[in-house]
Amino acid sequence: MDELIFIGTPIAKETRDVLDKVTEQVCVGMTDSEKKAYEMGVENTIRAMTALLEVDDEPKLYMPNLEVSTEMTLDEVKECFCKE
Numbered sequence: 176m177d178e179l180i181f182i183g184t185p186i187a188k189e190t191r192d193v194l195d196k197v198t199e200q201v202c203v204g205m206t207d208s209e210k211k212a213y214e215m216g217v218e219n220t221i222r223a224m225t226a227l228l229e230v231d232d233e234p235k236l237y238m239p240n241l242e243v244s245t246e247m248t249l250d251e252v253k254e255c256f257c258k259e
Contacts (some may be wrong), residue, residue, distance in 0.1 A: 181234060191217075193204040 192209075194217055202210050228235060238255060247255075 186228060187221050190224065191221055 198213075198217075202213060205213065236252065240255070
């Protein structure tokens, strides 16, 4: 692999859009207080995610196989994603 491509995405906005599309289905049969709790949980999750992603101006890279945040060189990132 000779190049590495980064794609930017508004993760919090896209998450919100997906949840907005399914909220009505998810909330079927819920009481008003359960709906309010669900909406509060969604809002808190979006805010927490946004805060984590906006903590600094450095680009982020999601690596689901890591158990803790890890500083990596470009070669180490390539090695993780480009295993043959």
